[in-house]
Amino acid sequence: MSDFFAARADGYDEHMLYDVEGCKEGYVKMAELLPQDAVQLLDLGCGTGLELDEIFKNKPSINVTGIDLTQAMLDKLKQKHPDKNISLVNANYFDYDFGTNKYDVAVSFQTMHHFSHKDKIKLYSKVFAALKEGGQYIECDYMVIRQEDEDFYYSENKRIRKEQGIPDKEFYHYDTPCTIDNQIKMLSKVGFRIVKMNWRVENTTIIVAQK
Numbered sequence: 001m002s003d004f005f006a007a008r009a010d011g012y013d014e015h016m017l018y019d020v021e022g023c024k025e026g027y028v029k030m031a032e033l034l035p036q037d038a039v040q041l042l043d044l045g046c047g048t049g050l051e052l053d054e055i056f057k058n059k060p061s062i063n064v065t066g067i068d069l070t071q072a073m074l075d076k077l078k079q080k081h082p083d084k085n086i087s088l089v090n091a092n093y094f095d096y097d098f099g100t101n102k103y104d105v106a107v108s109f110q111t112m113h114h115f116s117h118k119d120k121i122k123l124y125s126k127v128f129a130a131l132k133e134g135g136q137y138i139e140c141d142y143m144v145i146r147q148e149d150e151d152f153y154y155s156e157n158k159r160i161r162k163e164q165g166i167p168d169k170e171f172y173h174y175d176t177p178c179t180i181d182n183q184i185k186m187l188s189k190v191g192f193r194i195v196k197m198n199w200r201v202e203n204t205t206i207i208v209a210q211k
């Protein structure tokens with residue numbers, strides 16, 4: 001995963017803003033949805049910080065912890081925002097300890113569509129624990145409507161991995177979007193009280209989950 005994004009760090013922002021339908025507007029929408037009084041923000045898979053570019057326009061002094069596997073992406077973020085309160089962590093968010101009751105809001109943008117339900121549920125539990133009471137998790141990602149589509153992408157991923165002899169633990173870049181219904185179920189399962197789809201353009205979808 002890290003090698004995949006390191007090779008794409010140059011030109012990454014232009015690709016997301018102009019080639020991926022819904023993303024440009026999604027960054028703006030995510031910033032609008034941030035709770036007014038949010039002070040501590042956790043960004044999972046922050047990359048070069050496109051969501052933060054918009055968030056800093058409304059909240060220039062917000063404290064951000066940004067976690068990403070790819071150092072080359074974090075370097076770009078740091079270059080764009082040298083004066084902001086950002087703590088950058090080069091780590092795998094599945095392994096990293098987020099702590100408990102620390103954040104007002106957690107966000108993720110286009111980083112969750114490669115993983116199994118089991119792995120996502122484990123990660124969402126950690127996000128839930130890391131949020132303060134009443135805190136929110138806002139996810140913008142590639143999601144589908146129909147279960148048949150989700151099943152198709154997961155089974156194609158399995159087939160290709162088998163054909164190419166890629167072990168389960170090894171990363172292979174293939175998108176496996178979940179349905180909006182399944183996303184809502186996974187987030188509800190870990191304890192979020194209110195979970196709603198908030199916005200969608202093409203397949204780019206925002207879900208807000210409240211602790």
Ligand SMILES: C[S@@+](CC[C@H](N)C(=O)[O-])C[C@H]1O[C@@H](n2cnc3c(N)ncnc32)[C@H](O)[C@@H]1O
Pocket residue numbers: 001002005016044045046047048049050051067068069070073091092093094108109110111
């Ligand atoms: C498509 S980019 C999105 C970056 C940014 N959020 C945006 O929308 O521009 C996905 C990012 O997630 C990061 N990522 C993927 N899996 C990760 C993991 N397990 N732990 C930490 N970062 C991860 C990648 O390194 C990459 O920077």
